[in-house]
Structures are given as structure tokens and as C-alpha cells.
Amino acid sequence: MASMGSLPFLVEANADSTVMMMMLHNRNHKFSSSKFSTLNASSLVRGWGRGRVKHRCSRGLLCLVEKNKHISALGKSSGTSEDKDDSDEVLQATIEKSKKVLALQRELLQQISERKKLVSSINSETTPEIGDSISYEHSDKSLSSDSNPQKGSARRGSAFENENGGVVSSNYVESIEKEIPDVSFVGIDLGLDKSEEEDDNLSPVEKASPRLYVDEQLNSKRYEIIKPDTLPSDIPCSTETFSRKIEILEALSESSTKEVANEADNVEGEGEKPPPLAGANVMNVILVAAECAPFVKTGGLGDVVGSLPKALARRGHRVMVVVPRYSHYAEAQDLGVRKRYKVDGQDMEVTYFHSYIDGVDFVFIDSPNFRHLQDNIYRGSREDILKRMVLFCKAAAEVPWHVPCGGVCYGDGNLAFIANDWHTALLPVYLKAYYRDHGIMKYTRSVLVIHNIAHQGRGPVDDFRYTDLPEHYIDLFKLYDPVGGEHFNIFAAGLKAADRIVTVSHGYAWEIKTSEGGWGLHGIIYENDWKLRGIVNGIDTKDWNPKFDVHLKSDGYTNYTLETLQSGKRRCKAALQKELGFPVREDVPLLGFIGRLDQQKGIDLIAESIPWIVSQDVQLVMLGTGRPDLEDMLRQFESQHRDKVRGWVGFSVKMAHRITAGADILLMPSRFEPCGLNQLYAMNYGTIPVVHAVGGLRDTVKPFNPFEESGLGWTFDSAETNKLINAIGNCLLTFRQYKQSWEGLQRRGMTQDLSWDNAAQQYEEVLVAAKYQW
Numbered sequence: 001m002a003s004m005g006s007l008p009f010l011v012e013a014n015a016d017s018t019v020m021m022m023m024l025h026n027r028n029h030k031f032s033s034s035k036f037s038t039l040n041a042s043s044l045v046r047g048w049g050r051g052r053v054k055h056r057c058s059r060g061l062l063c064l065v066e067k068n069k070h071i072s073a074l075g076k077s078s079g080t081s082e083d084k085d086d087s088d089e090v091l092q093a094t095i096e097k098s099k100k101v102l103a104l105q106r107e108l109l110q111q112i113s114e115r116k117k118l119v120s121s122i123n124s125e126t127t128p129e130i131g132d133s134i135s136y137e138h139s140d141k142s143l144s145s146d147s148n149p150q151k152g153s154a155r156r157g158s159a160f161e162n163e164n165g166g167v168v169s170s171n172y173v174e175s176i177e178k179e180i181p182d183v184s185f186v187g188i189d190l191g192l193d194k195s196e197e198e199d200d201n202l203s204p205v206e207k208a209s210p211r212l213y214v215d216e217q218l219n220s221k222r223y224e225i226i227k228p229d230t231l232p233s234d235i236p237c238s239t240e241t242f243s244r245k246i247e248i249l250e251a252l253s254e255s256s257t258k259e260v261a262n263e264a265d266n267v268e269g270e271g272e273k274p275p276p277l278a279g280a281n282v283m284n285v286i287l288v289a290a291e292c293a294p295f296v297k298t299g300g301l302g303d304v305v306g307s308l309p310k311a312l313a314r315r316g317h318r319v320m321v322v323v324p325r326y327s328h329y330a331e332a333q334d335l336g337v338r339k340r341y342k343v344d345g346q347d348m349e350v351t352y353f354h355s356y357i358d359g360v361d362f363v364f365i366d367s368p369n370f371r372h373l374q375d376n377i378y379r380g381s382r383e384d385i386l387k388r389m390v391l392f393c394k395a396a397a398e399v400p401w402h403v404p405c406g407g408v409c410y411g412d413g414n415l416a417f418i419a420n421d422w423h424t425a426l427l428p429v430y431l432k433a434y435y436r437d438h439g440i441m442k443y444t445r446s447v448l449v450i451h452n453i454a455h456q457g458r459g460p461v462d463d464f465r466y467t468d469l470p471e472h473y474i475d476l477f478k479l480y481d482p483v484g485g486e487h488f489n490i491f492a493a494g495l496k497a498a499d500r501i502v503t504v505s506h507g508y509a510w511e512i513k514t515s516e517g518g519w520g521l522h523g524i525i526y527e528n529d530w531k532l533r534g535i536v537n538g539i540d541t542k543d544w545n546p547k548f549d550v551h552l553k554s555d556g557y558t559n560y561t562l563e564t565l566q567s568g569k570r571r572c573k574a575a576l577q578k579e580l581g582f583p584v585r586e587d588v589p590l591l592g593f594i595g596r597l598d599q600q601k602g603i604d605l606i607a608e609s610i611p612w613i614v615s616q617d618v619q620l621v622m623l624g625t626g627r628p629d630l631e632d633m634l635r636q637f638e639s640q641h642r643d644k645v646r647g648w649v650g651f652s653v654k655m656a657h658r659i660t661a662g663a664d665i666l667l668m669p670s671r672f673e674p675c676g677l678n679q680l681y682a683m684n685y686g687t688i689p690v691v692h693a694v695g696g697l698r699d700t701v702k703p704f705n706p707f708e709e710s711g712l713g714w715t716f717d718s719a720e721t722n723k724l725i726n727a728i729g730n731c732l733l734t735f736r737q738y739k740q741s742w743e744g745l746q747r748r749g750m751t752q753d754l755s756w757d758n759a760a761q762q763y764e765e766v767l768v769a770a771k772y773q774w
């Protein structure tokens with residue numbers, strides 16, 4: 001308890017109850033069992049012996065109170081022999097009760113460990129100094145002043161919680177409560193709901209403490225503030241016997257608590273090893289994108305936006321994702337915040353929905369403009385899409401001021417936005433034109449990620465009027481192009497305005513500076529080369545892992561690991577053949593293709609290879625949606641070669657997973673590929689990629705070298721049908737005749753570290769570079 005002495009919030013535990021104190025660290029912090037043991041039941045028991053317990057708590061605390069009365073019973077003991085017998089019984093009962101309580105503790109700890117999403121990274125060792133900026137914006141506030149980036153709000157502990165005190169989020173409470181019925185909640189008075197007037201009487205440290213943001217109902221129903229005057233008079237503890245029994249009880253509690261803590265560690269240990277924390281680099285990060293898996297996804301952008309934030313959060317950053325609310329997402333709650341933004345001269349109202357998952361705040365911007373687009377989010381005319389993105393970017397730029405996540409807004413100090421592709425390339429422009437040019441958000445930075453430069457948000461110069469920007473900003477958007485002439489180009493403006501640019505592989509970072517790969521933007525990228533960096537995407541190692549894949553749990557599929565690769569993959573292949581209506585044959589190589597059906601993916605090369613492919617003893621399944629003519633082509637191939645080809649037209653996440661697991665070979669003959677995720681998923685499942693060596697495909701698929709038994713797949717160096725056929729031919733030969741080499745390829749693919757942790761660290765370097773640049 002000595003270590004607690006310097007910490008600020010005083011909690012007085014009521015001896016009238018059996019109190020299990022649990023330090024439920026704020027949502028950015030992992031539950032720390034060691035912290036728990038410093039504030040354990042034994043301390044409380046010791047405290048009861050003295051009549052009351054004083055705990056100073058540094059973070060958001062919840063006390064779970066089981067309302068039994070055994071300590072009250074102890075309090076009634078008067079010291080006669082009869083009373084001593086009574087006291088013995090009572091003490092025995094107390095010990096029994098304590099055991100039950102500890103068992104409950106154990107269960108709770110296990111639940112907490114399992115639900116890491118409710119708990120975040122390990123607590124900071126630092127105590128903020130007086131004057132450290134703590135971001136807090138009430139939703140009513142419109143603008144906040146900038147703060148020095150070096151005194152950012154997202155030090156580990158961030159705005160949710162700093163060493164001065166804790167904030168308990170209403171969502172957090174709700175979810176815990178759902179998990180643990182029959183136990184009433186007591187919130188600790190953190191002094192967080194004080195009036196403005198009271199604020200004036202607070203010390204700077206107290207003022208710096210974030211406030212509790214809970215609705216009235218929540219406050220009255222779920223929180224009881226422990227007040228000193230509810231404490232009973234001192235518990236008698238004068239007799240030796242009693243003291244000894246208390247000691248026994250203490251020992252019992254301590255050992256049990258240690259045991260509980262160890263168990264929690266073990267449960268945690270079963271998951272992934274957490275990456276190193278960002279330490280002094282920790283920031284508030286807001287990713288803004290048109291799509292985000294699993295809520296809405298049309299391709300790889302959705303995958304990246306669904307998983308990169310989690311990896312950043314695991315490093316200790318406070319991370320938010322902002323996406324349009326295209327549909328009703330069950331997890332997201334209306335925060336009751338409404339704002340209006342002008343689009344094409346009209347006032348448009350947006351509301352903000354929020355959900356907290358896996359350490360990340362997901363904020364959904366709701367407007368009639370976005371609703372009902374879930375099935376086709378890029379639907380509508382060029383102007384319609386542009387207006388949607390104008391509204392989205394305007395509203396997203398102010399999220400850090402208006403949207404209290406877990407009770408506390410992000411604020412604009414120590415903050416970086418990560419915008420993605422042309423859809424959100426207006427965001428860096430708005431940050432500059434609306435705010436930075438006026439001395440607001442001076443320290444907020446923006447990074448623009450290029451996932452695919454072929455889509456740029458082009459239009460006639462007249463489209464500029466929709467952006468609602470000062471006239472002189474038109475120069476950022478104007479681009480001359482030999483094909484389109486002078487035009488309006490959103491990506492061009494975003495690339496110029498962003499503080500940093502990232503693209504999704506090293507190869508692509510090079511390609512987009514060339515006239516062939518830059519799609520007209522190569523000049524701008526070349527000029528801004530100093531702020532460009534290539535970072536290869538990672539994969540979500542939970543979603544895309546044959547060990548856990550939820551789509552392999554039925555219909556004859558099975559989960560598998562490196563150890564069970566051969567049997568597991570054999571079963572998945574048989575299940576896939578069955579599901580597709582192919583003959584179930586282990587010896588026939590099963591080839592797969594998954595992707596958007598457009599020119600980028602090189603589906604035309606597969607089409608031209610079909611006569612050769614069907615002349616082989618193979619099976620081929622192609623899954624995709626996109627250009628109607630290419631969809632028809634898939635259907636046609638299937639009808640012409642029913643015994644060997646399946647063309648699955650549609651967007652099916654389940655089938656994508658099943659093909660990745662059941663196929664032997666994945667074809668990716670992309671004409672260009674900024675990174676490519678399917679080849680990464682394939683390698684993680686022991687499926688061998690055959691790829692055109694461009695962009696991220698060249699970076700990630702090292703060609704097989706039969707002499708050294710190295711490499712990960714087959715590559716071909718130009719987008720020509722005969723080269724694709726040649727690569728597939730060599731691959732088939734190895735599959736059929738060199739089983740050991742094949743297994744080596746599979747194993748090397750599966751043992752790579754493809755997780756996002758690596759990439760997240762590199763993104764962090766970019767964010768930090770942006771932070772310290774002027």
C-alpha cells in the first residue's frame with residue numbers, strides 16, 4: 001500500500017460490505033493483475049481491522065460490492081466468551097464468505113482477461129506533472145485551443161485516464177455489468193462530476209483530471225458514491241484471538257489473490273504477445289476512411305482500416321476510426337451529439353455513433369446522405385459521391401472536439417489524422433484551410449495513405465465549388481493531364497496538403513513516382529518524395545488465421561495450425577471441393593482467385609490462360625464482383641467447363657476464407673498491386689501464391705528457389721499470358737512431383753510474421769516525424 005500513498009484519489013471502503021476492489025484500468029490500459037494485487041482483498045481486510053480502509057487510487061476504479069453483512073456481524077462482537085464463540089462462528093463464516101468472494105474474483109479476472117477489449121494497455125509508470133495538458137472537450141464546445149505537442153494528451157494513460165485520476169466510461173460500465181450480473185456496482189467518487197464553480201477551487205492537478213461523462217440515468221442507477229459518512233463505527237478488534245484470525249484471513253486472502261492474479265496472467269498469456277509500447281511517442285490517432293471491416297468492406301482498404309488501428313492501440317496510442325454510418329451497426333450507440341455542416345450551400349446535420357472494440361474507438365458519422373448505402377457505398381453520380389465525402393471529411397475533422405469517446409474527447413493536441421485514399425484526401429486540405437491557416441489545430445498533423453492511386457476523385461474544375469474552400473485553394477486541386485486536360489483532382493490536393501504520405505509497400509512507393517505507375521500524379525509524388533514512405537500492410541492474425549478462422553468451423557472445414565497443416569488442409573480442400581460441386585480428389589491441384597473484377601487484378605490474363613488451364617488436370621475457383629462484363633465472363637467459364645471451373649460472382653467473406661484455406665494455389669496476376677492482402681492471407685494458410693511481381697506482390701512473395709529450398713511462391717515479371725502460364729506450370733510441377741519442397745514452401749509461408757505489429761511501429765515513426773515537422 002505504500003506505493004499508493006502518492007496517488008491522488010482517496011477512496012474509503014465501506015466496512016459494512018464485502019468489498020472487492022478491482023482496478024479496472026481505463027480502456028486504454030490492460031488489466032494489470034499485479035496492480036490488482038497491490039489493492040487486494042487482504043489490504044481491505046487489514047483496513048477493516050482498523051475500522052476503515054483508505055485507498056488512494058490512481059485510475060478509474062469500480063468497486064464491485066457484494067452486499068453481504070459479515071463484517072457488520074464482526075462489528076457486533078463484544079468480547080465475552082459467548083461472544084467469542086459467536087465471533088469464531090462469524091469469523092468462520094467470514095472466511096467461507098471470503099473464499100466465495102475470491103472465487104468470484106477469480107472468475108471476474110478470467111472474464112476480464114478474456115475480454116481484453118474492455119481493458120487496455122499496461123499502466124504508465126509516469127505521473128503527469130502539474131500543467132500537463134489533458135485533452136478534454138465537452139461536446140458543447142466548438143473549438144479548443146492548441147496545446148504544445150510535446151505535452152500531448154495521449155501520453156500512455158491518455159485523456160481517458162492520467163495518473164491524476166480515472167474516467168469510467170459509460171459503455172465500459174455497461175459492458176462489465178452485462179458480464180457480471182447479480183453484483184451491484186459502486187463507482188468511486190473521483191471528483192469528476194463537479195460543477196464549474198467547484199472546479200475553480202481545485203488544484204491544477206485536480207483540474208487536469210479528466211471528467212466522468214455518464215448520463216444522468218447511469219449516474220443515478222449504476223453509481224453509488226462511497227461517502228465517508230456511510231462508514232460504520234470502528235470494528236472491534238481488540239482481542240488477540242481476533243487479531244490472529246484476521247491475520248489468517250489476510251494470509252488466506254493474499255495467497256488467493258496471488259493465485260487469482262497468476263491465473264489471469266496465464267489466461268492473457270494464451271493470446272498474442274503484446275508488442276512493445278510506444279512510450280514517449282504515444283499519440284492520439286484518428287483514422288478516417290470510407291470503409292472499415294467488419295462493418296463495411298469492398299476490398300483491402302476495409303481490411304486495413306479494420307486492423308491497423310488495433311495494432312496502433314496495442315502500442316499504447318489512443319486510437320479512433322471514423323467511418324460513415326451506412327447502416328445500423330448494432331454495436332454503435334448514439335452519443336447524442338449533433339452538428340451541422342454546409343455542403344453545396346445546404347446545412348446538413350450529422351450525428352455521431354460510437355463503439356469501443358479491441359482498444360479502439362469506432363465513431364460512425366450518421367447522415368441521411370450515408371444511410372442505406374451499405375450494399376454499394378460508392379453508389380451515385382460523381383457529384384453525389386463528392387458531396388458525401390465533403391460532408392464526411394468536414395465532420396471527421398471536428399470529431400476530436402465534439403465526440404466524447406468513453407467520456408473524453410481526443411482534443412487537438414498531440415493528434416494525427418490518418419486519411420485513406422482519395423475519398424478522405426479532402427481532410428488534410430480542410431485541416432489546413434479551415435483551421436491551421438487560422439491558428440487553430442496548429443499541432444494537429446495529417447498523414448495520407450495511398451492504397452490505390454488509380455482512383456483519384458477526378459472531375460471538371462468546376463467541381464471545386466462543392467469543396468467550400470477559399471478560392472485560392474483551387475490551385476491545389478488543378479491538374480493538367482494529357483488525357484483529361486486541366487481537371488479537378490482531389491487526391492492531388494490531399495497529397496500536397498498532407499504532412500506525410502504513406503503507401504502500402506516499398507515497391508509501390510517507387511512505382512507511383514513513375515509515369516506508368518503514378519496515373520498522372522507521379523509529378524506531385526516525386527516533388528513530395530521527402531514525405532513519402534512505403535510500409536507493407538500486415539494482416540489481422542485473428543481473422544485471417546487458420547487456427548481461429550470462424551468460417552472453417554462447419555460444413556466439413558476445420559481449423560488447423562502448422563502442426564496439423566497436412567491433415568487440416570486436406571480436410572478443408574475436400575470440404576471446398578464438395579461445396580463447389582467438384583470431384584473430391586486430394587491429388588488434383590485446386591487453384592483459387594479472389595478479388596475485385598477490374599483491370600487492376602489481371603483477370604484478363606487468367607481469362608486468356610483458361611484454354612491451357614482446362615487442358616490440365618486441375619480445378620479452378622474464381623470469386624469476385626466488379627465490372628459486369630468480367631462477371632459475365634466468370635459465369636461463362638463455369639458453364640463451359642463445369643468439371644473444372646467455378647465462377648462465383650458475389651462478395652462473400654465466408655467463401656474468401658474457405659477458398660484461402662482449401663485451395664492449394666492462389667493466383668494474383670495483378671497488373672499493378674499497391675500491396676495486396678490475399679497473397680498474405682494465402683501464405684498464412686499454407687496456400688502457395690503465383691503472382692505478377694509488381695508493387696507489394698514483389699515485396700512480399702520471394703520467388704521459390706529449388707536449389708536453396710527458399711522462397712514463398714512463384715512470380716512472373718511482366719503481365720503476359722504466357723508468363724502466367726509458365727509460372728503456373730512450374731508451380732504445378734512442384735505440387736505434383738516435389739512434395740517436400742511444396743511442404744517447405746507452405747511452412748515458410750506460415751511461419752512468417754505477417755502481423756500488423758511491425759507495420760504499426762513504422763506508422764508510428766511516420767506519425768512522430770509529422771508531429772515534429774513544421
Ligand SMILES: Nc1ncnc2c1ncn2[C@@H]1O[C@H](COP(=O)(O)OP(=O)(O)O[C@H]2O[C@H](CO)[C@@H](O)[C@H](O)[C@H]2O)[C@@H](O)[C@H]1O
Nearest residue numbers: 299300301451595624650651652653656674675676677678
Ligand atoms: N468477391 C469477394 N468476396 C469476398 N471478399 C473479397 C472479394 N473480393 C475481394 N475480397 C476481399 O477484399 C480484400 C482485397 O484486398 P486486396 O488488398 O487484395 O485488394 P484491393 O485492391 O481491394 O485493395 C487496395 O488496398 C489494399 C490495402 O492497402 C492493397 O493491399 C491493395 O493492393 C489495393 O489495391 C481481401 O480481403 C479479399 O479477400
